[in-house]
Amino acid sequence: MDRRQFVGKSALGVLAGTIGLDVVFSHKLPPGYVPLYLQDPDPYKLFKKDSEMVVLNDKPWNMEAQAHLLNDKITPNKYMFIRNNGKIPENIDASTWTLTIDGESATNKKTYSLQELKNKFKPYTYQLTLECGGNGRSEFDPPAKGNQWTVGAVSCANWTGVRLRDVLQDAGVQSDAVYIGYHAADTHLSGDPNKEPISRGVPLAKAMQDETLLAFQMNGKDIPLAHGFPLRLVCGGWPASASGKWINGISIRNQVHDGAKMGGSSYRVPCESVSPGTTVDDANMCIIESMPVKSLITSPKSGALIKEDQPLNINGHAWAGELQVAKVEYSIDFGSSWHVCHLEAAANRLAWQHFDAQIDFPKKGYYEIWAKATDQNGISQPMVLPGWNPKGYLNNACHRIAIKVV
Ligand SMILES: Nc1nc2c(c(=O)[nH]1)N[C@H]1C(S)=C(S)[C@@H](COP(=O)(O)O)O[C@H]1N2
Numbered sequence: 158m159d160r161r162q163f164v165g166k167s168a169l170g171v172l173a174g175t176i177g178l179d180v181v182f183s184h185k186l187p188p189g190y191v192p193l194y195l196q197d198p199d200p201y202k203l204f205k206k207d208s209e210m211v212v213l214n215d216k217p218w219n220m221e222a223q224a225h226l227l228n229d230k231i232t233p234n235k236y237m238f239i240r241n242n243g244k245i246p247e248n249i250d251a252s253t254w255t256l257t258i259d260g261e262s263a264t265n266k267k268t269y270s271l272q273e274l275k276n277k278f279k280p281y282t283y284q285l286t287l288e289c290g291g292n293g294r295s296e297f298d299p300p301a302k303g304n305q306w307t308v309g310a311v312s313c314a315n316w317t318g319v320r321l322r323d324v325l326q327d328a329g330v331q332s333d334a335v336y337i338g339y340h341a342a343d344t345h346l347s348g349d350p351n352k353e354p355i356s357r358g359v360p361l362a363k364a365m366q367d368e369t370l371l372a373f374q375m376n377g378k379d380i381p382l383a384h385g386f387p388l389r390l391v392c393g394g395w396p397a398s399a400s401g402k403w404i405n406g407i408s409i410r411n412q413v414h415d416g417a418k419m420g421g422s423s424y425r426v427p428c429e430s431v432s433p434g435t436t437v438d439d440a441n442m443c444i445i446e447s448m449p450v451k452s453l454i455t456s457p458k459s460g461a462l463i464k465e466d467q468p469l470n471i472n473g474h475a476w477a478g479e480l481q482v483a484k485v486e487y488s489i490d491f492g493s494s495w496h497v498c499h500l501e502a503a504a505n506r507l508a509w510q511h512f513d514a515q516i517d518f519p520k521k522g523y524y525e526i527w528a529k530a531t532d533q534n535g536i537s538q539p540m541v542l543p544g545w546n547p548k549g550y551l552n553n554a555c556h557r558i559a560i561k562v563v
Pocket residue numbers: 237238239240241242243287288289290312341342343354355383384385396397398399400401402403
């Protein structure tokens with residue numbers, strides 16, 4: 158129920174009805190004022206998030222983690238960022254939920270209930286890294302519009318579901334298929350039921366990968382509502398906008414999917430780099446695919462006080478889209494010299510990798526710890542902001558934390 162409309166339409170009679178009391182001074186309520194009783198509930202309670210999570214927007218809900226909250230190897234719900242483009246669907250009934258496969262390149266249009274998907278296809282579980290394409294946007298200059306993500310729009314949870322490939326093949330994929338596009342149950346902020354807030358997709362090759370899931374569980378439980386209950390697409394290693402939540406349709410396309418937020422500057426960057434602030438023609442913008450190499454120091458928390466003569470253990474995660482991370486290094490002298498960290502292999506393809514190191518500081522004072530990951534192709538994170546783009550995507554500059562040795 159949309160609480161604002163609710164107040165507009167049937168107003169205070171209904172309010173009085175729901176609380177079973179008269180609103181005594183109802184004739185004094187300023188027009189348009191929403192009584193506290195009907196205002197948006199506490200997002201931390203609503204989404205079961207930790208109180209250190211940071212709300213960036215409430216219409217729609219967008220929330221990010223701080224670096225030190227992401228220390229777990231597998232991200233629990235309470236620390237998982239939320240990125241919504243529209244309104245979260247309400248009153249979902251998983252027992253009547255369906256997924257329809259259609260599109261020009263589908264042999265058959267086919268509809269599956271959730272139960273049919275679970276019964277008919279084999280389940281798989283993978284740890285999959287999901288990073289919002291706009292993570293790090295807040296640092297671009299000139300600034301880019303949109304949620305001002307700092308470092309916390311990334312997660313790596315355990316996702317369980319069926320392979321998208323198995324479902325697509327069951328419906329039948331024609332030889333001219335090149336792309337898939339998702340359709341979902343969230344609604345446009347304008348309230349227009351004919352407008353999708355977002356309908357993105359991936360090339361067929363990505364859709365057919367082993368790890369591309371139609372997931373119904375996150376970390377061994379039903380997916381939390383904000384993260385796509387009861388069914389979501391998970392395309393690890395790509396901008397997380399490709400991982401549609403609340404999925405009820407997949408179209409098999411004979412052209413690049415042209416749904417909402419596939420064109421213009423949405424999730425697209427200049428094909429060739431441009432100087433900051435340049436206006437770029439749509440024709441010269443390219444869709445973001447695999448995300449670039451990146452890392453995050455998750456312990457200690459920036460600002461930590463360290464005792465002199467005590468080695469400091471640092472740890473964090475590194476990821477590189479479709480690629481593996483080959484090396485993570487740290488520096489305590491502003492990038493003059495680098496030291497190799499211990500790096501673990503990924504639990505599976507498209508999962509982030511954990512790194513750690515033990516650092517000795519020469520004497521008391523202020524230090525910064527910088528981390529830099531390098532992918533299997535030898536490409537490293539930049540120490541300064543990478544290529545400016547109109548919407549502020551793909552900032553994979555080195556993460557830095559401040560330390561005081563006392
Ligand atoms: N249906 C739907 N799917 C969606 C979105 C959305 O607004 N609606 N946002 C996308 C974007 S931009 C991101 S970054 C991820 C965020 O996933 P999360 O909220 O589970 O962390 O969901 C993607 N899937």
